[in-house]
Amino acid sequence: MRVVMFGYQTWGHRTLQALLDSEHEVVLVVTHPVSDHVYEKIWSDSVAELAEKHGVPVLLRERPDDAELIEAIRDTRPDIIVANNWRTWLPPEIFDLPPHGTLNVHDSLLPAYAGFSPIIWALINGEERVGVTAHRMDPELDAGEILLQRSVAVGPADTATDLFHRTVDLIGPIVTESLDLIASGEARWQPQDRSRASFFHKRSIEDSRIDWTWSAEELERLIRAQSDPYPNAFTHHRGQRIRIVSAAVSEACYGGTPGRVFIREGDGVVIVAGADARSGKLRGLVVRRLRTEDGTEYAATDYFRTMGGYLTARP
Structure with missing residues (x-):
């Protein structure tokens, strides 16, 4: 499949690397400019640098709401968009543009911990497991049908750093398996139980x-x-x-x-x-x-x- 990728920081970098290593073709990458936000300078592997290294065209955007970007995506004729750690809402003009829509990869066990910094919030709240979810993007943030989930246990001494490393290692396999299921027509999508949903804001120093x-x-x-x-x-x-x-x-x-x-x-x-x-x-x-x-x-x-x-x- 022809893939357009939206992503940022190490999460996006791992996603792009998995796509580049797969049998699918990455035709365009959209990422954010470098940020001075304290949390965005952590785990900041560059999506843009990885794309450029492999000759993939890159567009930098704070928000994906301009006609030029939509036209650029349309011109690549993507079969699917894959997103991970894109910091703003994608409009339906983008997420519904390809035949297979947009696969979003989120580092929580949805429907719980939609939004920002899910691993940190989950650890604070004493959750027993954390993980990664691949789901179909729809108009509500992190609320679309789920294709795959993978999880790891939270140990009594685990830090957010420990859990970051264990969950980020799940990204490559879940991206590859998800795209293979979609391409083969074997994907089975499950609606989220919205009664169990929770949504968390971006963390700041005050938190x-x-x-x-x-x-x-x-x-x-x-x-x-x-x-x-x-x-x-x-x-x-x-x-x-x-x-x-x-x-x-x-x-x-x-x-x-x-x-x-x-x-x-x-x-x-x-x-x-x-x-x-x-x-x-x-x-x-x-x-x-x-x-x-x-x-x-x-x-x-x-x-x-x-x-x-x-x-x-x-x-």
Whole structure:
């Protein structure tokens, strides 16, 4: 089949590589210009550079809403469009243009976690599995019929970085298998159960700010979800921002006011956590390692020389 590809960053790069390695012909690539957004500078393998290396024409667009782009796609006479990590909505003039429509590849187990940063949100929420879905694009974002899904288990110590690497490795096989099924006429599309749908916004620095009224379990997942190279979860101590690099849920229960720098436990320092921490029935968050704004990393037991005082959301 003749394929037009829309994509960006490493997700799009893996998709394009799979297409180039397949028996199908990539006739045009559309990608975004390089961005300064903090999350878009992570996993930023260039789709444009890969396409140019293989002699595939490339168009750069922030949004796919101009007549010139639509005409360029039409001129290539595509059988299908394949999209992965395209950051804006595609209009029906584009996604319905080829005979086989548009196959979108999304890094969640749809219908849950449509939208942005699904792996990070899923880890924060304690999901047991994450994965990749290949589905038909329709007018509603990430809502079209599903062709294939593949998943991996989330382990108790997994970070977002771990899960990124495991899920991005699913992209090539799912793209290849999906196109082969479509080309052979053997594709079987399944409607999404929209009662199970959820949609998440793009993450920003504000979403990494620690709220000490969250439970220790939730905060420990947040810290794993904001692992390097993502912007780390952060809080403030004596007016200075500190980033929490490694943490665990305490073995004992600790009572008091959320955010209190309380006591050493094991190889870390316990911070009181949870809206109902005053009950004394909740676990605390054991901070093990942290990083100051100048980039210096400390063991928490070295940084917190004395107990007492509070970690706060703002200076």
